[in-house]
Amino acid sequence: MQPAEEIAWPDSGYAAGREFEAAFREHYPRMVAVLTRLTGDGAEAEEIASDVLCKLARRPRIADLDHIAAWLYRVAINAGLDAVRANTRRRRREDRVGREEGSAAEAGALDSLLREERCARVRSVLASLKPRDAELLLLRADGMAYRDLAAVVEVQPSSVGSLLARAEAEFERRYRARYGDRV
Amino acid sequence: MSRCWSDGELRAWLDRELGEPDGADFELHLAKCADCAARRQVLEDRSKRIGVLMSSLTEAVPAARVTAIPARRPSWRWTGVPAAIAAGVTLAFLLTPRAQHPVVPTPRAPTAPEVPAVKPAIAPPPVARARPRVVPPAKARPQTNGDYYLALDDDPIDTGVVMRVALDGNVQADVIFDSQGRPRAIRPVKESAQGERR
Numbered sequence: 001m002q003p004a005e006e007i008a009w010p011d012s013g014y015a016a017g018r019e020f021e022a023a024f025r026e027h028y029p030r031m032v033a034v035l036t037r038l039t040g041d042g043a044e045a046e047e048i049a050s051d052v053l054c055k056l057a058r059r060p061r062i063a064d065l066d067h068i069a070a071w072l073y074r075v076a077i078n079a080g081l082d083a084v085r086a087n088t089r090r091r092r093r094e095d096r097v098g099r100e101e102g103s104a105a106e107a108g109a110l111d112s113l114l115r116e117e118r119c120a121r122v123r124s125v126l127a128s129l130k131p132r133d134a135e136l137l138l139l140r141a142d143g144m145a146y147r148d149l150a151a152v153v154e155v156q157p158s159s160v161g162s163l164l165a166r167a168e169a170e171f172e173r174r175y176r177a178r179y180g181d182r183v
Numbered sequence: 184m185s186r187c188w189s190d191g192e193l194r195a196w197l198d199r200e201l202g203e204p205d206g207a208d209f210e211l212h213l214a215k216c217a218d219c220a221a222r223r224q225v226l227e228d229r230s231k232r233i234g235v236l237m238s239s240l241t242e243a244v245p246a247a248r249v250t251a252i253p254a255r256r257p258s259w260r261w262t263g264v265p266a267a268i269a270a271g272v273t274l275a276f277l278l279t280p281r282a283q284h285p286v287v288p289t290p291r292a293p294t295a296p297e298v299p300a301v302k303p304a305i306a307p308p309p310v311a312r313a314r315p316r317v318v319p320p321a322k323a324r325p326q327t328n329g330d331y332y333l334a335l336d337d338d339p340i341d342t343g344v345v346m347r348v349a350l351d352g353n354v355q356a357d358v359i360f361d362s363q364g365r366p367r368a369i370r371p372v373k374e375s376a377q378g379e380r381r
Binding site for chain 1 (some may be wrong): 189190191192193194195196198200226229230232233234236237238239240241341342343344346348349360362364365368
């Protein structure tokens with residue numbers, strides 16, 4: 001395995017290295033899990049998570065980041081949403097080409113196609129939401145507790161329920177507007 | 184409790200994120216307030232529908248890629264032991280002086296047996312003297328110490344993140360972590376003559 005990028009810590013950055021290590025250990029697995037859910041591609045999720053950690057490492061002083069978790073998840077999910085948008089565009093092009101070539105799905109693959117279509121719709125609607133709403137829905141779907149969600153989106157824990165309810169309502173509204181009443 | 188609850192509070196109650204006293208109050212209120220009961224039903228149905236959609240994202244991903252995140256932060260103590268053992272074995276391997284390949288002395292060419300001084304009638308054919316074979320000095324093997332990672336288990340490593348970590352004392356090592364944050368391979372960091380670690 002070839003490391004994609006090596007980070008050289010400056011001499012004065014040893015303490016920052018420890019901060020980074022702690023952040024990595026605490027958040028990397030969940031970042032990958034959430035990004036995998038969002039992008040549908042484990043390798044892409046790991047790549048995005050690694051890029052975000054590289055960005056974190058390049059910050060002059062990590063210790064100044066009071067809210068490392070908030071920064072990490074925000075940047076990671078924004079990058080994931082960008083990837084979903086790009087994939088959506090690519091998928092439209094591929095679908096158009098597929099139709100032009102008259103390719104037909106085999107009967108055995110129908111379930112798989114329907115499942116993929118449903119995932120693509122969910123990702124597309126997520127990508128159209130405000131990043132904070134998408135962040136909340138993804139992290140909550142991953143089982144994150146309200147207290148941790150509050151830290152990530154930097155609100156009071158008592159506000160998480162309201163934000164989550166609004167995000168779900170907005171998600172459903174957009175989903176119905178695009179794909180009909182059946183959610 | 185007399186007041187009606189907001190959607191946010193109802194949503195938190197559905198997720199069991201309200202404290203116990205609040206939850207008990209809510210259930211008492213819910214039995215009396217039709218409006219709150221209706222809103223709770225709407226929120227619950229919506230939450231279930233969206234939960235199904237969000238969970239479909241996980242179903243579509245290969246199972247090996249998605250693992251449940253433990254609620255508690257995993258203990259890292261157990262990883263220290265194999266990492267320390269692996270680092271010790273690697274360091275011992277690296278620091279042990281290698282025996283150079285000895286230069287094998289060329290065996291002397293067999294000499295012709297002594298012939299008695301009696302001059303034969305026919306002179307014997309001259310014995311060809313074997314030329315001594317020159318053995319080139321053994322080339323020094325390229326130093327590969329520290330260029331390879333030592334796997335910490337037998338599972339294949341597809342992708343991962345390389346991170347430099349401090350072991351005991353002043354020893355550092357590059358460790359490959361997989362997507363679940365597990366250390367999978369280790370490589371000690373050597374300090375070069377110029378003082379830079381590599």
